[in-house]
Ligand SMILES: [Zn+2]
């Protein structure tokens with residue numbers, strides 16, 4: 001089982017917003033949010049969520065991030081070590 005370097009404080013999450021290139025704010029593992037994230041993620045993100053549930057969740061940690069400028073939530077896949 002992998003270990004997420006971002007969850008473990010070994011790596012910064014430094015992805016940038018695709019709209020304005022602001023550094024995204026990491027809100028931690030999506031799994032920790034349970035159903036709550038569902039309410040405000042766009043539909044594409046829910047699809048993405050479904051797509052990653054099976055294969056990829058074993059090796060990749062899904063983080064919920066938001067852009068402080070656009071106020072837009074998205075998901076980032078962190079490759080686990
Ligand atoms: Zn993580």
Ligand SMILES: [Zn+2]
Pocket residue numbers: 017018019020021022067068069070071
């Ligand atoms: Zn932005």
